[in-house]
Amino acid sequence: MEFKEIVKNRYACRQYLDKKVPEETIRELLEIMSYSVSAINLQPWRIKVVSDQETKDKLFEATWGQNQVKTCSHLLVLCADVDYPAIIAKFDKTLAAANAPDDMRSAMVELAANVSNGMSPEQKLQWSQNQVYIMLGNAVNGAYSLGLASGPMTAFQPGEFAKILKLPANIVPTALVAVGYPADKFLGKMRYPVDEILI
Amino acid sequence: MEFKEIVKNRYACRQYLDKKVPEETIRELLEIMSYSVSAINLQPWRIKVVSDQETKDKLFEATWGQNQVKTCSHLLVLCADVDYPAIIAKFDKTLAAANAPDDMRSAMVELAANVSNGMSPEQKLQWSQNQVYIMLGNAVNGAYSLGLASGPMTAFQPGEFAKILKLPANIVPTALVAVGYPADKFLGKMRYPVDEILI
Numbered sequence: 001m002e003f004k005e006i007v008k009n010r011y012a013c014r015q016y017l018d019k020k021v022p023e024e025t026i027r028e029l030l031e032i033m034s035y036s037v038s039a040i041n042l043q044p045w046r047i048k049v050v051s052d053q054e055t056k057d058k059l060f061e062a063t064w065g066q067n068q069v070k071t072c073s074h075l076l077v078l079c080a081d082v083d084y085p086a087i088i089a090k091f092d093k094t095l096a097a098a099n100a101p102d103d104m105r106s107a108m109v110e111l112a113a114n115v116s117n118g119m120s121p122e123q124k125l126q127w128s129q130n131q132v133y134i135m136l137g138n139a140v141n142g143a144y145s146l147g148l149a150s151g152p153m154t155a156f157q158p159g160e161f162a163k164i165l166k167l168p169a170n171i172v173p174t175a176l177v178a179v180g181y182p183a184d185k186f187l188g189k190m191r192y193p194v195d196e197i198l199i
Numbered sequence: 200m201e202f203k204e205i206v207k208n209r210y211a212c213r214q215y216l217d218k219k220v221p222e223e224t225i226r227e228l229l230e231i232m233s234y235s236v237s238a239i240n241l242q243p244w245r246i247k248v249v250s251d252q253e254t255k256d257k258l259f260e261a262t263w264g265q266n267q268v269k270t271c272s273h274l275l276v277l278c279a280d281v282d283y284p285a286i287i288a289k290f291d292k293t294l295a296a297a298n299a300p301d302d303m304r305s306a307m308v309e310l311a312a313n314v315s316n317g318m319s320p321e322q323k324l325q326w327s328q329n330q331v332y333i334m335l336g337n338a339v340n341g342a343y344s345l346g347l348a349s350g351p352m353t354a355f356q357p358g359e360f361a362k363i364l365k366l367p368a369n370i371v372p373t374a375l376v377a378v379g380y381p382a383d384k385f386l387g388k389m390r391y392p393v394d395e396i397l398i
Contacts, residue, residue: 003344004227006202007234007337028203030393035206037339039353043391046398079398090391098389115354126325130353133332138206140236141340145202154238154329155314171398190297192242192289194229199245199278199370 006141009186013149014068016180020051021073025146029179030076032142036135040112044087044128045135046171048077055164062160063176068151072178077161078135080128083170084116125172132174139177149182205340208385212348213267215379219250220272224345228378229275231341235334239311243286243327244334245370247276254363261359262375267350271377276360277334279327282369283315324371331373338376348381 030047038044050056051074059077060069069075081087088109095105119127136152143150153176161173229246237243249255250273258276259268268274280286287308294304318326335351342349352375360372 001202003200003202003205003340004231004234007231007341010236012236027393030397032203032206034390034393034396035203035388036336037209037211037351041389043396045396047396048398094389094391100389129329130332133329134336137235137333137336138340141202141337142206152236167398189234190240190293190299191233192293194226194233197233197242197244197246198229199247199366 001145006144008189010140010144010150011186011189012151013178013180013182013184014151015183016068016071016073016149016178017183018071019073019181021148021180025148026074026179029139029142029146029148032145033135033138036131036138038131038134039127040108040115042087042091042112043131044081044084045132046079046081048079048165048167050075050077050165058164059161062157062164063153064155066153066155068178069153069176071180072151073180076139076177076179077165077173078132078139078175078177079167080125080132080172080174081170082121082124082128082172084124086170088112088116129172129174136175136177143177143179148179151178152176153178200344205343207388209339209343209349210385210388211350212377212379212381212383213350214382215267215270215272215348215377216382217270218272218380220347220379224347225273225378228338228341228345228347231344232334232337235330235337237330237333238326239307239314241286241290241311242330243280243283244331245278245280247278247364247366249274249276249364257363258360261356261363262352263354265352265355267377268352268375270379271350272379275338275376275378276364276372277331277338277374277376278366279324279331279371279373280369281320281323281327281371283323285369287311287315328371328373335374335376342376342378347378350377351375352377
């Protein structure tokens with residue numbers, strides 16, 4: 001499927017069939033998401049996959065009535081990681097294990113440390129969340145490419161989600177992507193023509 | 200090309216051939232980008248396309264030495280729009296022109312107004328920038344799907360960019376995507392395996 005067809009035809013699915021997506025398909029989607037680009041390649045994200053009904057029902061309570069959280073097959077909770085010392089240490093270790101040239105590795109690690117040291121906690125969160133938004137795009141496109149419907153959501157209570165999912169303090173729920181088989185239909189896309197978004 | 204192959208094989212190109220991408224290919228890329236998903240479908244983004252050497256050279260000065268700004272064929276400056284009254288008025292008008300059902304249209308416009316009224320100027324900027332990051336992902340994937348190389352950048356001086364490009368105050372440069380034909384090679388991707396990004 002051409003990429004243009006993916007971005008053109010995917011839509012935010014709100015109603016899902018009562019049918020589970022096979023775990024290997026979810027795994028394939030997660031792999032696609034893992035290839036997302038991020039600044040300095042730091043990959044400051046984590047994903048919580050929720051498929052049991054009890055947890056989805058609890059999470060639903062913190063989404064202002066977004067039914068698809070309950071009815072989707074799998075709910076992907078895309079989280080920002082803000083523990084930069086750990087992120088940079090992992091980055092360094094992984095580059096070393098991949099036999100990256102020493103000068104390239106140390107330059108990238110130094111850059112990452114400088115950027116991270118220059119940020120307030122709020123800026124660190126925003127930086128990580130920016131990268132999560134890139135991943136969100138790959139999640140909805142990736143789902144469609146695998147024959148799945150999906151629906152992104154950013155209106156929910158991250159604090160409640162963190163509590164219900166027992167997430168550590170450095171992992172901040174940022175966006176949700178419901179995934180499943182559609183029970184509704186694509187009604188067409190309203191997007192502004194290119195001439196109207198150019199400036 | 201399968202979507203997985205796109206996300207797996209695209210890379211941040213840093214060296215470009217001295218060869219212009221045809222305007223119709225850039226146009227196709229912009230169309231792909233225009234289909235990006237955004238919260239409440241508000242599309243709070245604008246794109247400035249820069250291809251003349253003089254402007255690229257000026258912008259380069261505000262990127263801490265990122266050569267690809269000068270050497271790429273086209274530089275896409277992805278901007279966040281923070282003028283929510285205008286964004287919502289346009290959204291309303293476009294839905295009406297598309298004959299969207301009145302109750303759906305007024306519910307969406309009311310939701311958008313409530314969300315926007317509840318945000319500080321800083322939150323509005325962040326909200327718009329979040330959507331721009333989704334578009335950034337579609338830009339690099341879209342470029343690859345069209346046979347182009349690209350390189351995303353977020354380290355630059357947005358204020359200088361706004362001045363050089365004479366952007367109005369509500370249009371905030373947020374991310375750059377250099378586009379062109381590659382003079383370097385894909386050296387492979389370092390990404391953490393799925394098991395390490397799950398939580």
